[in-house]
Amino acid sequence: MPTLMRQINVISRCGARYRTEKFKPMDLCAPHHSYILNICKKPGISQEQLAEHICVDKSNVTRQIAHLENAGYVTRTQSPDDRRVTLVYPTDKAFSALPYVKETVAFWNSYITQDLTEEENAQLSNMMQKICKRAKQYFEECEADKK
Amino acid sequence: MPTLMRQINVISRCGARYRTEKFKPMDLCAPHHSYILNICKKPGISQEQLAEHICVDKSNVTRQIAHLENAGYVTRTQSPDDRRVTLVYPTDKAFSALPYVKETVAFWNSYITQDLTEEENAQLSNMMQKICKRAKQYFEECEADKK
Numbered sequence: 001m002p003t004l005m006r007q008i009n010v011i012s013r014c015g016a017r018y019r020t021e022k023f024k025p026m027d028l029c030a031p032h033h034s035y036i037l038n039i040c041k042k043p044g045i046s047q048e049q050l051a052e053h054i055c056v057d058k059s060n061v062t063r064q065i066a067h068l069e070n071a072g073y074v075t076r077t078q079s080p081d082d083r084r085v086t087l088v089y090p091t092d093k094a095f096s097a098l099p100y101v102k103e104t105v106a107f108w109n110s111y112i113t114q115d116l117t118e119e120e121n122a123q124l125s126n127m128m129q130k131i132c133k134r135a136k137q138y139f140e141e142c143e144a145d146k147k
Numbered sequence: 148m149p150t151l152m153r154q155i156n157v158i159s160r161c162g163a164r165y166r167t168e169k170f171k172p173m174d175l176c177a178p179h180h181s182y183i184l185n186i187c188k189k190p191g192i193s194q195e196q197l198a199e200h201i202c203v204d205k206s207n208v209t210r211q212i213a214h215l216e217n218a219g220y221v222t223r224t225q226s227p228d229d230r231r232v233t234l235v236y237p238t239d240k241a242f243s244a245l246p247y248v249k250e251t252v253a254f255w256n257s258y259i260t261q262d263l264t265e266e267e268n269a270q271l272s273n274m275m276q277k278i279c280k281r282a283k284q285y286f287e288e289c290e291a292d293k294k
Contacts, residue, residue, distance in 0.1 A: 003256050004268075005162050007275040009181070012159035013202040014282035015152050034156070055160040109150050111285060115277040121151075124274050128154040130262045135161035138258060 015108055022104045027071045035064055036101045039074055039090045047086045162255055169251045173244060174218045182211055183248045186221055186237045194233045
């Protein structure tokens with residue numbers, strides 16, 4: 001039986017491949033759904049908050065946001081409270097893309113879980129929450145150890 | 148409640164971050180565990196078979212194999228049966244790295260699932276298999292539609 005991480009990575013990569021195809025005409029790449037969704041939900045979110053929420057490192061966020069800015073989906077500005085903090089705002093183009101992005105993500109979620117019963121889906125969600133919590137906790141403990 | 152794909156992507160990214168840290172001293176990157184494991188298991192595996200097994204596109208495999216070749220982990224050769232097919236072989240360095248790679252992957256798997264009972268782990272594995280099958284099937288159906 002494949003390990004859990006093998007299964008998770010396969011599902012994650014297939015999802016990325018699906019989004020790559022769907023997003024190509026919009027000049028968006030596979031990871032950009034997380035950005036569009038979160039920036040439209042919280043206009044003015046900082047790059048640091050995005051990195052934490054999406055669980056990627058800051059240099060990755062900076063690179064993706066630069067792409068989205070060039071493609072006209074977001075604007076960046078320095079925080080008036082702290083010049084080291086960069087705030088990200090969605091453009092009209094981002095809000096226009098939002099329904100399509102949501103639909104793409106929702107379709108894939110329901111497609112891959114079509115063989116599970118409602119009860120199984122609920123159990124799965126519950127177990128995955130426990131796993132997510134541990135995965136994030138690992139790095140929190142590492143940070144705490146450094147201090 | 149976050150969607151299943153959100154949970155899967157978070158766990159996948161945390162796993163990648165963990166491997167990035169652990170693999171850095173060995174000049175390996177996060178995705179390379181899949182390559183080292185599969186190439187050591189099947190010396191002479193083709194790049195196409197690797198792409199299919201790992202669920203990434205062929206250009207991605209070519210790029211990662213080039214990195215692994217430069218770092219001394221693999222050698223590449225044309226198939227004697229079909230010149231268009233590239234076969235990949237592990238070096239002694241790959242076999243030396245194998246126990247560390249296996250240990251890194253195994254630690255993370257057991258770390259993130261420590262809050263699940265044995266029964267839950269079995270249920271999870273079963274559900275994830277169904278989801279993996281569907282995720283892969285999507286692309287098989289797309290390929291079939293093209294024909």
